[in-house]
Amino acid sequence: MIRLAHADDLLVLQEIERAAGEAFRALGMDSIADDEPLSVEELNGYAAAGRAWVSVDGLDYPVAYLLADIVDGDGHVEQVSVHPDQAHQGLGRELLHAARVWVRGHGMQRQTLSTFRDVPWNAPYYRRLGFEVLDAGSWGPGLTHLMEHEAELGLTRWPRVAMWRPVVPPDPS
Numbered sequence: 591m592i593r594l595a596h597a598d599d600l601l602v603l604q605e606i607e608r609a610a611g612e613a614f615r616a617l618g619m620d621s622i623a624d625d626e627p628l629s630v631e632e633l634n635g636y637a638a639a640g641r642a643w644v645s646v647d648g649l650d651y652p653v654a655y656l657l658a659d660i661v662d663g664d665g666h667v668e669q670v671s672v673h674p675d676q677a678h679q680g681l682g683r684e685l686l687h688a689a690r691v692w693v694r695g696h697g698m699q700r701q702t703l704s705t706f707r708d709v710p711w712n713a714p715y716y717r718r719l720g721f722e723v724l725d726a727g728s729w730g731p732g733l734t735h736l737m738e739h740e741a742e743l744g745l746t747r748w749p750r751v752a753m754w755r756p757v758v759p760p761d762p763s
Contacts, residue, residue: 592688595642595655600633602652603644603671610671617709619748628669633657636668643688645672645681656685658692662730665693665757667703683719694757701757704737707749721753 595603607627614622627633636642636657644652654672658665667689672681686701693701702724705712713723729737733752740750 591646591650592643592684593646594640595633595637595644595652597634597637599644599652599655600630600637603627603633603642603655604630606652606655606673607669607671609673609675613674613711614709619709621744621747628657641692643685645676645685647676654681654685656682656689658689660696660698661702661732661736663698664700664702664730664754665689665696665698666733666736667701682715686719690755690757699757700754702733702752702754704733704740704750704752707751709748713751713753716753719755721755724752724754726752 604627611623611625614620633642641658643656643658645654647653653676654670656670657668659668660666667686670682670685690701701721703716703721705716707713713721724733726734726737729752737750737752740746
């Protein structure tokens, strides 16, 4: 089940991100695994704004979450983390869909995100969900600033891409 995050979920969200980040160690990306999650105060800002969703188990305990921003008038996926014990069950896809519904409901036309190009559970995963790489020449000022900030943080040690998908899936016909 997907629901909006509550203030009492926030410490669990930090635990989920730390656990999910451990997978990066196998790729030699220890600094990503060691990166601290957002603070409780920062997470609370997302929750209070209605831009934090959690996937919960049968006891209403969060096992995955998504944070969204608005960047250049688009719904931007800031973070998606799934606890490794719950991986490969479609929880990330369900969270992305919930955020997509929110984006559409707020009159925005697309979802964007930034991610590692070559990490299997990053860009290749998002491609399977209909996201496409957004060329730098198509970035708005907000996305440009975000990508520059990620470079300042050293994230571009590994290739990164910005991606997008429309909020309404294309008609297959």
